[in-house]
Amino acid sequence: MDGTPAASGAAPAVVPLRANREFRLLWVGQALSDFGTAMTSLVLPLVLLRSGYSTSATSVIGTAVLVTAMVLRMPAGYLTDHYSHRRLMLVADLARLVTVGAVAVWTYLDRLPIAMAVITVVVAQVGVELFRPSQNATVRRVVPAVQLGTAISLNQARAYAAGIVAPAVAGLLIAASLWLPFAIDAATYAVSALCVLALYRPLRRAEAARRADRAGAGEGAGGTGETPPGGADPAREAADSEEAVLAHMSGTGAKSEPRERFLPRLTAGLRYVIRNPFLRTVAGLAAGENFAFQALAYALLLGIGREHDGAAAVGLAMSAAAITGLTGSLIAPFLQRRLRMQTVMASGPALAGVMLAVAWYTDSGIAFAAGYSALCLLTPVNGAVFGTILATTVPENIYGRTTTALGFTAEILQPLGPLAAGLLLSSLSLSGTAALFALAFALLAALALLMPSPPVTADAKTAAA
Secondary structure, three states: OOOOHHHHHOOOOOOOHOOOHHHHHHHHHHHHHHHHHHHHHHHHHHHHHHHOOHHHHHHHHHHHHHHHHHHHHHHHHHHHHHHOOHHHHHOOOHHHHHHHHHHHHHHHHOOOHHHHHHHHHHHHHHHHHHHHHHHHHHHHOOOOHHHHHHHHHHHHHHHHHHHHHHHHHHHHHHOOOOOOOHHHHHHHHHHHHHHHHHHHHHHHHHHHHHHHHHOOOOOOOOOOOOOOOOOOOOHHHHOOOOOHHHHHHHHOOOOOOOOHHHHHHHHHHHHHHHHHHHHHHHHHHHHHHHHHHHHHHHHHHHHHHHOOOOOHHHHHHHHHHHHHHHHHHHHHHHHHHOOOOHHHHHHHHHHHHHHHHHOOEEEOOOHHHHHHHHHHHHHHHHHHHHHHHHHHHHHHHHHHHHHHHHHHHOOOOHHHHHHHHHHHHHOOOOOHHHHHHHHHHHHHHHHHHOOOOOOOOOOOOOEEE
16 A cells, blocks of 8 residues: 555665654554553542442443443444544544543532443543554554564553553542543643644545455445446455455355345454464464463452452552563563564463462462463563454455454453462362463463464455455
């Protein structure tokens, strides 16, 4: 695509990311937005508790976030593949600006209703689900392929940095006034929207190029799937269709389904993941790791938090985990260039398993927390590796749906993590729980070493979506 270095696949003589205006705009806008969101996530439950709501009522907002994320994950990928990335990001930012701004005003004037809080977190999560795949697709367009790993690592680093800074700042702002964190969060969405607006020219060129590619493949500029005058070569149309991409991955013949059918188009990314041996293995392994990661986090929270001065110990453990996560984001490009993908995937669970085995043997809460931090250290490295693989191998016309489908399947077991942690701690000591986690992570590390190698290149042809 003309004007988009990432789409051309060329790697030579490229400017540093710090000099890439488009990437810099995205990074700065989202760094501020991540900071504001991290504050709101912490402050909103506290505001509800101070307003007299029970802990069970307050927990509804967590359920609302989880349900919204699971419902919208794949539809958001469909929208990313069919509509302007810039417009989707603007809609996401402006919707969150309005709702969080309303919370700031309401909190300043009166007691915040819990219904308003639920609406706010739902809209905020809708914004996250819309913004994330559109941002990922935009990074793929504006960053050269050879720099994608570094770009993804820097994006992860900003989120971890926000997790380190936001709690301390939120505490200071709450002491001044409860409405201030929400007002600042709303301002960060405004800045992010302005940064997206500044991407108008490069993204307009990219969108025009994408429409031209689709028109050349037999699809009208409006995405209607009309056949050009004079008819189309059936072999070429089959090769350029989504079904051809999916059939190519499964080794079957290419059969084109009617393009106007919505459900096959919505699930194209999920089918791509299922039929691709590498992505199918990644999804299964990631689902197991995310479940274990979530269970370990809650075991740390509940197991250490119930002890004397446990709240302070948990706070220190979470801060240490955020710092190690930031460190992992910064070293990800270095490790990505020097280690096999299978080694990278196995390192986190293996290191966590060793630390948890030490926790079992010594009955040490510090070693237990160190096991959690070990996962946080290498999780960003895994994210950088797989983000780069997806950005350089998945056909662009189903990229949004593929990434969101992979995220959906990878996170589908996460809600069971807290329940599993509670059940383990109700019948075992913290050291006994650590022993089970050590075995689980050792198994995950062994499975990671047996993963198939990723595909080298993607089908370069753009299909009708």
